[in-house]
Amino acid sequence: MLIIQRVSLLSWLFCIGILTCIPNSHAVDTFKMNPPESENDHRYQYTYDLLTLIIEATNNDFGVASIQISDDTMSRNRNFRELLEGNNINVMAEASNAQWDEQLIPIKIPIRKGIQGFRVFIIKDKNVSIMAKVNTLSQLVALEAGSGSQWSSKAAMQSAGFKVIESIHYDNLFNMLSMGRFVTFGRGINEAFKEIELFKSRYPDLVVDNHILLHIPLATYYYVAPDQPRLASRIQEGLKRIIANGKFDELFYQRHCDFLLKSNMNHRTVFKINNPLVSEAEMTSIVGKDFLINPSSDFSTLCEKYH
Known part of the structure; x- marks a missing residue:
C-alpha cells in the first residue's frame, strides 16, 4: 500500500487504483518531493505518478511508503541545496546536471525516454x-x-x-x-x-x-539526497521492474501519446545540437538505446497499443 500526503498546492494529487491512504506514521520509507513551480506547472505530475508505480513494485521487499509534496516552491538551485540537506525534500526528478551527479545520488535511467x-x-x-x-x-x-x-x-x-x-x-x-x-x-x-x-x-x-x-540530448533522472541510499536503491530496483513488466511504457505512452501524435515529428525539419551536460551513452548505459524515443517511430500504431 502507498500513502500520498495531500497538500493545498496539489489537492488534485490522489490515491489511485487499489491504493489505500493510511496515516503517514506507518510508512517505512518517506519520499519527500518538490512541488510544481506554479499552479500552471504540471511538469512534475508524471514523476509523482511514476514514483507511485515504483513503490508498488517494491512493496514486498522494501515495505510500505509515503510520498510527501513540499509546500515550499523553490528555484532549481534551492531545490539542489534542499536535496543536499535531505530534510525538506529528498527526491526530485530533474534534468541531468554534472553538479547534481557528483553531489547527489543519481538514478541514471531517463524516466522521460529523452x-x-x-x-x-x-x-x-x-x-x-x-x-x-x-x-x-x-x-x-x-x-x-x-x-x-x-x-x-x-x-x-x-x-x-x-x-x-x-x-x-x-x-x-x-x-x-x-x-x-x-x-x-x-x-x-x-x-x-x-x-x-x-x-x-x-x-x-x-x-x-x-x-x-x-x-537536444536531455535526460530526466531521479536524484536522491546523499544520506538516503535506501531510497535510491528502491527507486532503481523499482524502475527496472516496471520497465521489465511493461508498466513503465504503459504509463509513459498513456501520458505522452497525445503530444507525440500532435508533434508530427516525421514531417518537421530536424536540427540536432550537442549538449555539454549530457552523454547519450550515459543515458542508455542501464536501459539500452532502444529505450529512448525514436522520432521516426510509427507513433500511431504504437499509441494504439496503450489506449
Missing part, C-alpha cells in the same frame, strides 16, 4: 511565417530564444550559438514571449501543447510552430 530533448517552439502567431522560412540551423540560431535561467537546455543552446534571453520564473517566460522579448521558446513536445492550452486565456497570441524540431 522526450523532452525533442524541442518544438512556442512562438507568437505573427512569427509563423518567419519560422516557415527557417531551413538551416544557422537561421534558427539567429533568432533570439527564451529559456529558464537554470535549465540544462540553456547551456546546450548557448553552446550552439543561440542568444538566450533568460528568466528564473517559469510563468514569466510566457509573458516575455508575448511581449516580444524573444522569438522562440523551445519546449519539449511533452510540454508545449499543454502549456499553450494552460496559457491561452492570458496569451492568445502564442502558438506552437509546426515546422522545426530541435533535438
